[in-house]
Amino acid sequence: MTTHVRHLRGLTIATAVMLTVSLALVFFYAPLDAEQGFIQKIFYIHVPLAIVSLAGFTLGGVFGVAYLRTGRREWDMRSYCAIHMALIFAVGGLLAGSIWAKASWGHWWVWSEPTLVSYLIVILLFCTYQPLRFSIEDPERQARYGAVFAIVCGAFVPINFIVVRLSTQFLHPRVLNLEGGNLPGSMKLAFYSSLLAIALLFTTLMKYEMAAKQTRIETRRLRRRLLGDDALRPLGRSAAPQ
Amino acid sequence: MAILRKDLLLERRTLETVPAMAMLAVVTFIIFHFGLNQNQVSGQLAAGVLTITLLFAAMLGINRLFVAEREQGGFDAFLLAPVDRTAMLVAKAAALFLYLLVLEVVALPAFALFLAPPHLGSSLPGVLLILVLSDVAFAVIGTFVSAIAVHTRARDLIGPVIGLPLLLPALIATARGIGPLLTQHATGSPPAKWLAVLALYDLFNALLAYAVFDFLLEE
Numbered sequence: 001m002t003t004h005v006r007h008l009r010g011l012t013i014a015t016a017v018m019l020t021v022s023l024a025l026v027f028f029y030a031p032l033d034a035e036q037g038f039i040q041k042i043f044y045i046h047v048p049l050a051i052v053s054l055a056g057f058t059l060g061g062v063f064g065v066a067y068l069r070t071g072r073r074e075w076d077m078r079s080y081c082a083i084h085m086a087l088i089f090a091v092g093g094l095l096a097g098s099i100w101a102k103a104s105w106g107h108w109w110v111w112s113e114p115t116l117v118s119y120l121i122v123i124l125l126f127c128t129y130q131p132l133r134f135s136i137e138d139p140e141r142q143a144r145y146g147a148v149f150a151i152v153c154g155a156f157v158p159i160n161f162i163v164v165r166l167s168t169q170f171l172h173p174r175v176l177n178l179e180g181g182n183l184p185g186s187m188k189l190a191f192y193s194s195l196l197a198i199a200l201l202f203t204t205l206m207k208y209e210m211a212a213k214q215t216r217i218e219t220r221r222l223r224r225r226l227l228g229d230d231a232l233r234p235l236g237r238s239a240a241p242q
Numbered sequence: 243m244a245i246l247r248k249d250l251l252l253e254r255r256t257l258e259t260v261p262a263m264a265m266l267a268v269v270t271f272i273i274f275h276f277g278l279n280q281n282q283v284s285g286q287l288a289a290g291v292l293t294i295t296l297l298f299a300a301m302l303g304i305n306r307l308f309v310a311e312r313e314q315g316g317f318d319a320f321l322l323a324p325v326d327r328t329a330m331l332v333a334k335a336a337a338l339f340l341y342l343l344v345l346e347v348v349a350l351p352a353f354a355l356f357l358a359p360p361h362l363g364s365s366l367p368g369v370l371l372i373l374v375l376s377d378v379a380f381a382v383i384g385t386f387v388s389a390i391a392v393h394t395r396a397r398d399l400i401g402p403v404i405g406l407p408l409l410l411p412a413l414i415a416t417a418r419g420i421g422p423l424l425t426q427h428a429t430g431s432p433p434a435k436w437l438a439v440l441a442l443y444d445l446f447n448a449l450l451a452y453a454v455f456d457f458l459l460e461e
Contacts, residue, residue: 068457125407132404135394145390148454149404152386155450156408163411163439 008207015200022194030190039103044190046100048198049093050119054157056086056202057126061154064147076143077210077241079150083129084240085206089198090123118164125153133239143241213240245320245333250340259306260341263299267349270295271356281358288359289420293413296342296349296373297380303341304384305401307334308392321459331385331455339381346373365423368432372419375440379412382447389458415439 026044033040063079097116102108110116132149136142274291275281283291311317320330350369354362362369383405391401419436 068454121407121410125404128400128403128407131396132390132394132400135396135400137395141393144457144460145393148457149390151454152408152450155446159443159446160411163414163443166435166439 008204008211011200011204011207015197015204018193018197018200022190022197025190025193030187031184036104039100042096042100042103044194045198046093046096047191048195049089049096051195052198052202053086053090053093054119054122055199056082056089056206057122057157058154060086060150061152064150064154067143067147068151073143073241076147077213079147080133080241081206081209081213083126083150085202085209087123087126087129089202090119090126094119094123114165115161118161121160121164122153122157125156129153130239139241245330246336249333249337259303260344263302263341263345264348266302267295267299267345268352268356270298271349271352275356282360283357284360285425286417286421288357288424289417291357292349292353292359292420293376293417295353296346296376297409297413299345299349300342300380300384301402301405303338303345304380304388304405305391305398307338307385307388312392317459327456327459328452330459331389331451334388335381335385335451338384339377342377342380343374346377359424360426361424365432368423369420372416372432372437372440375437375444376412376416378444379409379440379447382444382451383408383412386447386451386455386458389455393458411443412440415443 022044026041030041030044032038060079060083063075063082067073067075067079097119098108101110101113101116129146129149133142133146136145271291274283274295278287278291311320321327350362353359387401387405387408390404391397394400415436419432419440422433
């Protein structure tokens with residue numbers, strides 16, 4: 001498996017700069033919300049986290065398609081890392097959303113809120129990705145089933161949102177609706193810059209994870225060549241590609 | 243077609259899965275009666291009780307679906323046979339669908355008897371229509387999940403854990419569709435919105451399962 005992780009340094013610097021710029025925009029440039037005041041600032045973290053994590057789940061599905069088409073293990077690695085990272089971002093988004101809900105609606109959890117509920121369902125679904133991989137021993141089958149799961153669940157993400165939305169009324173503010181949103185210009189700038197920053201953060205962290213896994217595999221291969229098979233501890237079962 | 247006939251024959255001879263599903267459904271109704279402490283349920287509560295009971299019973303069937311294939315080498319035999327692999331998906335989904343229909347033939351009268359929902363008789367066609375549509379979703383997703391789970395170590399665990407979130411849209415639509423039919427002043431026709439959602443979800447899942455099922459059978 002040769003996943004060349006390129007541009008890692010440039011990406012890291014770009015992410016750091018973008019995060020700083022977007023946080024500065026959020027806190028010093030965007031105006032305070034007239035109704036919610038300072039707590040509304042969490043919106044600039046929560047919404048990008050949620051959007052990026054959902055995009056990450058779908059991306060995992062796309063990589064899964066690529067794996068099934070080509071049969072090359074690096075796509076499995078990409079799919080795994082995308083879903084892994086998206087899950088972490090999703091939990092972060094859920095927590096941030098919960099804090100915001102407590103502050104603005106008065107409850108930690110609101111069942112009548114379709115976006116919240118469908119988001120939770122998606123997270124629960126993707127929480128089973130790692131147990132599924134972990135319970136398959138043959139690495140090749142693990143990769144194939146992981147890809148199938150990623151495709152089905154990646155396609156499930158938008159469908160689930162539609163169904164849950166049908167079942168309840170709207171309460172969640174629509175940030176990105178078809179009319180182009182209802183944000184004033186300065187807020188919009190801060191929002192899009194933090195969306196970009198979080199997306200960059202996702203890409204960077206995913207690349208770091210891939211680089212780390214890659215290095216571990218490579219080290220293991222070199223040690224085997226250098227010291228012989230006996231010098232290595234046998235591989236334990238793992239959910240990650242190895 | 244041969245696989246479907248084999249499955250149905252096996253089920254008729256051994257009576258393994260379907261009676262267990264029906265028993266579970268009846269017992270669950272009794273538990274609901276005591277758990278809710280009500281002699282009669284109506285409206286959304288009745289719909290929820292019915293949906294959850296059928297879900298639990300269906301889970302039993304889903305877990306058992308591929309066990310015979312795995313234990314007796316049916317997968318290898320199937321892969322050697324000169325047929326399209328999708329035939330396995332279609333046959334297994336059809337078998338599960340028929341199991342679920344039989345289950346409902348038992349479960350609906352038991353539901354009427356034990357929990358006495360109002361207007362079940364007059365709105366029966368609507369309820370049946372929704373149940374058949376949700377059975378299709380159960381059958382397709384169940385077959386898919388079961389095919390994944392049967393090759394894993396903890397297969398009885400993995401199946402329901404993946405299956406439940408995937409089934410949630412269908413469950414929401416079933417419960418919300420049946421709910422209005424069982425209220426005190428029901429009109430008798432199911433809400434078109436939920437019928438459409440169920441039908442589209444069925445179609446979506448059937449296409450998706452058709453697309454990826456090949457990869458689950460490779461050796």
